[in-house]
Amino acid sequence: xxxxxxxxxxxxxxxxxxxxxxxxxxxxxxxxxxxxxxxxxxxxxxxxxxxxxxxxxxxxxxxxxxxxxxxxxxxxxxxxxxxxxxxxxxxxxxxxxxxxxxxxxxxxxxxxxxxxxxxxxxxxxxxxxxxxxxxxxxxxxxxxxxxxxxxxxxxxxxxxxxxxxxxxxxxxxxxxxx
Amino acid sequence: xxxxxxxxxxxxxxxxxxxxxxxxxxxxxxxxxxxxxxxxxxxxxxxxxxxxxxxxxxxxxxxxxxxxxxxxxxxxxxxxxxxxxxxxxxxxxxxxxxxxxxxxxxxxxxxxxxxxxxxxxxxxxxxxxxxxxxxxxxxxxxxxxxxxxxxxxxxxxxxxxxxxxxxxxxxxxxxxxx
Amino acid sequence: xxxxxxxxxxxxxxxxxxxxxxxxxxxxxxxxxxxxxxxxxxxxxxxxxxxxxxxxxxxxxxxxxxxxxxxxxxxxxxxxxxxxxxxxxxxxxxxxxxxxxxxxxxxxxxxxxxxxxxxxxxxxxxxxxxxxxxxxxxxxxxxxxxxxxxxxxxxxxxxxxxxxxxxxxxxxxxxxxx
Numbered sequence: 001x002x003x004x005x006x007x008x009x010x011x012x013x014x015x016x017x018x019x020x021x022x023x024x025x026x027x028x029x030x031x032x033x034x035x036x037x038x039x040x041x042x043x044x045x046x047x048x049x050x051x052x053x054x055x056x057x058x059x060x061x062x063x064x065x066x067x068x069x070x071x072x073x074x075x076x077x078x079x080x081x082x083x084x085x086x087x088x089x090x091x092x093x094x095x096x097x098x099x100x101x102x103x104x105x106x107x108x109x110x111x112x113x114x115x116x117x118x119x120x121x122x123x124x125x126x127x128x129x130x131x132x133x134x135x136x137x138x139x140x141x142x143x144x145x146x147x148x149x150x151x152x153x154x155x156x157x158x159x160x161x162x163x164x165x166x167x168x169x170x171x172x173x174x175x176x177x178x
Numbered sequence: 179x180x181x182x183x184x185x186x187x188x189x190x191x192x193x194x195x196x197x198x199x200x201x202x203x204x205x206x207x208x209x210x211x212x213x214x215x216x217x218x219x220x221x222x223x224x225x226x227x228x229x230x231x232x233x234x235x236x237x238x239x240x241x242x243x244x245x246x247x248x249x250x251x252x253x254x255x256x257x258x259x260x261x262x263x264x265x266x267x268x269x270x271x272x273x274x275x276x277x278x279x280x281x282x283x284x285x286x287x288x289x290x291x292x293x294x295x296x297x298x299x300x301x302x303x304x305x306x307x308x309x310x311x312x313x314x315x316x317x318x319x320x321x322x323x324x325x326x327x328x329x330x331x332x333x334x335x336x337x338x339x340x341x342x343x344x345x346x347x348x349x350x351x352x353x354x355x356x
Numbered sequence: 357x358x359x360x361x362x363x364x365x366x367x368x369x370x371x372x373x374x375x376x377x378x379x380x381x382x383x384x385x386x387x388x389x390x391x392x393x394x395x396x397x398x399x400x401x402x403x404x405x406x407x408x409x410x411x412x413x414x415x416x417x418x419x420x421x422x423x424x425x426x427x428x429x430x431x432x433x434x435x436x437x438x439x440x441x442x443x444x445x446x447x448x449x450x451x452x453x454x455x456x457x458x459x460x461x462x463x464x465x466x467x468x469x470x471x472x473x474x475x476x477x478x479x480x481x482x483x484x485x486x487x488x489x490x491x492x493x494x495x496x497x498x499x500x501x502x503x504x505x506x507x508x509x510x511x512x513x514x515x516x517x518x519x520x521x522x523x524x525x526x527x528x529x530x531x532x533x534x
Contacts, residue, residue: 078452078479079512086450094264096256097275097453098282098293104454105283105461112504112528115454116512123256148290156257156294172290272442274434275453276460276471283461301434326468334435334472350468 003039004160006032007061007070007127009047009054011084012134015074016048024073027136031143038163043067049075054087062091062127068159069150070127074134076119084131085118092122092129096153099130099146106145107138121146126158148172181217182338184210185239185248185305187225187232189262190312193252194226202251205314209321216341221245227253232265240269240305246337247328248305252312254297262309263296270300270307274331277308277324284323285316299324304336326350359395360516362388363417363426363483365403365410367440368490371430372404380429383492387499394519399423405431410443418447418483424515425506426483430490432475440487441474448478448485452509455486455502462501463494477502482514504528 075084107114253262285292431440463470
């Protein structure tokens with residue numbers, strides 16, 4: 001079976017200019033390495049907090065790299081430079097509000113400022129695109145909260161099958177899709 | 179008292195072509211029969227997963243059939259053919275995001291893939307329009323979660339009074355509206 | 357330290373025409389008086405349920421009065437005259453959906469009709485704008501639910517520092533921002 005490409009986009013002015021070591025992207029990669037039992041390969045990008053750059057990264061990962069899943073990290077807050085949700089919405093044909101709702105609800109158990117996150121998820125062609133916060137511990141909380149729904153979401157939009165390691169996350173599929 | 183018309187729209191390519199027996203529409207009807215104690219009549223439609231057909235069904239049920247409530251079932255997922263939320267938004271003048279939030283939160287107790295639902299609710303004139311999933315057991319869960327707010331919502335937008343059977347659902351109205 | 361201006365906009369046809377004593381605005385003021393330990397001053401407005409009037413009040417409070425925070429009360433329901441969320445969205449450059457989600461979830465513990473509220477929050481320049489319901493007891497519940505995140509939100513968008521009285525609400529800031 002061919003490795004499924006997964007895009008990981010770090011959105012950070014400081015990481016993209018080299019002033020700062022990217023911690024968000026590696027945290028996403030480590031989580032996926034533990035969670036996925038089927039073959040996959042990481043396509044990583046580091047871009048500044050600019051709508052055109054983020055949007056282009058998402059679109060290339062979906063369209064040219066055929067990523068089944070594109071995960072962004074960073075740029076989801078209320079500050080003027082935070083524009084990842086806008087870029088995601090521009091790249092997607094439809095949005096899935098349940099992802100942001102659940103990630104905020106879960107993060108709220110750790111910090112009251114979780115409500116400031118504008119993180120969302122959407123669909124571009126056969127790719128699922130989702131925003132995560134930049135903070136590595138929040139990344140793990142968010143992925144743990146939503147990932148059980150991710151493999152079936154990818155299948156519903158025409159993407160490949162991902163298998164998970166049930167000690168980390170148990171992918172859910174309705175009986176007729178197992 | 180005159181029977182209040184309630185629209186029930188099954189959205190399904192297979193049900194509308196006759197390849198499949200509609201189970202969603204009858205599940206909505208059965209739930210309403212148990213829940214409503216005042217007189218009502220069902221206006222049912224079965225339409226394919228196409229925005230114009232769904233939108234037209236909603237608009238006719240609101241405008242020509244004077245339905246106080248229009249409930250759709252099916253077509254709320256992330257798959258390309260799922261377009262019920264888009265058609266609903268096109269037919270409504272304003273959206274009520276709290277319905278989708280609560281229905282997803284409640285469905286999440288049964289299945290992690292509840293976050294994939296894009297179901298929503300909105301207002302068209304004096305009619306309340308709400309999306310339910312296609313799965314009969316999820317239909318009952320969603321109706322049980324939100325229906326206590328439905329009669330008062332209909333009154334706020336100028337519709338008729340519905341009475342509920344309190345052993346199924348206790349309609350809530352603030353003291354000044356009782 | 358200079359007093360931080362905070363805008364409080366009562367949205368009500370009846371209060372603005374003098375037919376009704378405004379109870380929402382004073383309830384917001386009382387809550388803030390108890391919750392804030394740093395110096396602030398109230399800029400109050402009472403406007404009818406009309407998009408242009410509400411929008412203009414929000415914009416003036418942000419732009420001319422330099423309010424760090426603008427809180428509206430009333431006009432968030434589904435009734436045709438309820439247009440505060442529309443006016444808020446028109447005045448803001450970006451929305452923060454987590455506020456509305458959390459306020460509805462908290463209000464839902466008191467009344468099932470909480471899902472009918474369309475209340476939201478957003479950012480205009482360096483000002484945070486948030487909608488509250490009109491009912492005084494719901495106002496306190498909503499402020500108690502979200503206010504821990506408000507001071508840091510204001511700092512992230514370039515506004516001044518607010519200090520809270522920890523017996524009412526403990527403002528949260530991540531370690532690097534304390």
